[in-house]
Amino acid sequence: LALLAAYVEEVRVGFERWAHKAPLVAVSDDLSHANVLKISDSVIAVREKEDAPNTTYLIFPQMAAKGPASLQEIAQVETGGTVTVDLQELLDAGLAVSNRTATMPDFVRFYNVSVMNPGVLVGIFMGVMLAFVFCALTMKAVGRAAGKMVEEVRRQFREIPGIMEGTADPDYAACVDISTAAAQKEMVLPALLGLLVPVAVGMLLGVGGVMGMLCGGLTAGFAVAIMMANAGGAWDNAKKYIEGGAHGGKGTDAHKATVVGDTVGDPFKDTSGPSLNILIKLMSMVSVVFAGFVVQYGLKLFY
Template sequence: EYYTSHDFKPVREVAKSSETGAATNIIFGLALGYHSATGSILILAVSIFLPFTLAGMYGVAVAAIGMLSTLVVGLTIDAYGPVADNAGGIAEMTGMGEKIRDRTDVLDSAGNTTAAIGKGFAIGSAILTSLALFSAFLTRADLLDPEANIMESINLLDPLVLTGLFVGAMLPFLFSAMTMKSVGKAAFDMIEEVRRQFRTIPGIMDGKAEPDYEKCVEISTTAALREMIPPGILIMGTPLLVGFLFGVPAVAGILAGSLVSGGVLAISSANSGGAWDNAKKYIEKGNFGGKGTETHKAAVVGDTVGDPFKDTSGPSLNILIKLSAILSLVFVPFFINYGGLLTG
């Protein structure tokens, strides 16, 4: 909340940075996201260290279940944001008046903050869950191949483990690049369709003709399904390919690397996006010149950049770190019996 609500200093700094243009707005927003990951990761580190000290990996698993037990509250918080956002959109499109729009803006701003809090819980539980699955992966591999003594042989100086760590740390960035580019492609197609309708359907600007809404919905839904195929293949294919070619140690490195870098990137992306959105709303409340000014235009650019951060790449990284661990755990017997084709 501290990093995403305009009641606090960080978001107001992002709003003020818009006075000098969109570039500084984006720079301040990115810096805010990176900074926000510090406290969250330190809290997660303590949440991992204390349970592990008291009860080993069983304690970490129980801690993960404890965070997941707040699922009902988390879903409620996450659902509130889109409801408030859509209410504001409906008020804007139907011309319900400035007074109604001011009220929905307050709700929307609160919704962005609660959504960021909900994403924080989701990311934290995903990290703890993935860590427990990682431990289960190593334990199962050790039981299936006692002679290899895998739990003891996983060494950071092992070339396979170290290589896996680097590849795993790279995966969240590649995954985020793919999802962000997908948003850009869908937006490009949507803009082209809107321009086409303005050119070919007379009377839209005057309100005398209805736009073809169905075509726009079709473009967005088709793009959403089509563009998630490559990231899905990346998530599922990487641990399987590495396991069969290089064996269990390399997969362990990939899981550890993606867990660490994915968690940090998810937190920073979610908080940067939320901060950009609420910085724009803070300006729209009349601060730093209000709506229609160059400051507001710069904040709108930041908000547009922030949408794929907080709504696409950030939340989807939870899937990457959990699904990779689950797939690796399921395919451990195959890695033991048929893996390591290139390493013997």
């Protein structure tokens, strides 16, 4: 709830900045005869005081087609045009709301944030899939880095005589270079995923889609992170338990199975699981930062 509230607050700020950038309109002392500037099909601006900027008002899109004459007059005006309407009538009827006093339910109603909205539903699926794709990328990255490390160790055994006997020192720096380079290069794509997906979802599905993505990403990411931390730890400890003498100890089929489990469990509990926390924070911050951009330029397909 705190995450969604922070995002909604930035959406509110985005509307305010949108109205502040618009041309100033004549002062309207009486909202019953307000001179309004049409910013978009569902957003208007009114200047209530001489020394104040424009004030943003939101018109609920679901009511635009069946509202009073004031709504019809606003609908007939081109974007960027002005018209005198009875704004107080729209406020009293619950067909419009001031952006300054709008509550979270008002924004939910304005953007039709419900599971029956295809944009929100697709956003939820995108958030859920984002967590799993991110885990897949990090798991494969660990496998590739480990493979390079194994090849380097084998090369040193072949080319540097005396390592096994202790008469020569291995090239530790080469292994450190491999792990350092892999840690940086392999995280480029997962990081871009967390940076670009919230912006793409916002541009294609709007604010409702982003809210759905945040819900899906947070719930799926939390559940998968807990599962990976516990499963990875269990598989790792299972190998240690059998190596301690349980179920026949080393060399048994049970031990071979736990070696495989430990191979998967280590990146589970040490890589993918903890990094999901970073993914959730990253996509949340990107969504908040680009909220104003999405408000103005995002496609309005599902509300």
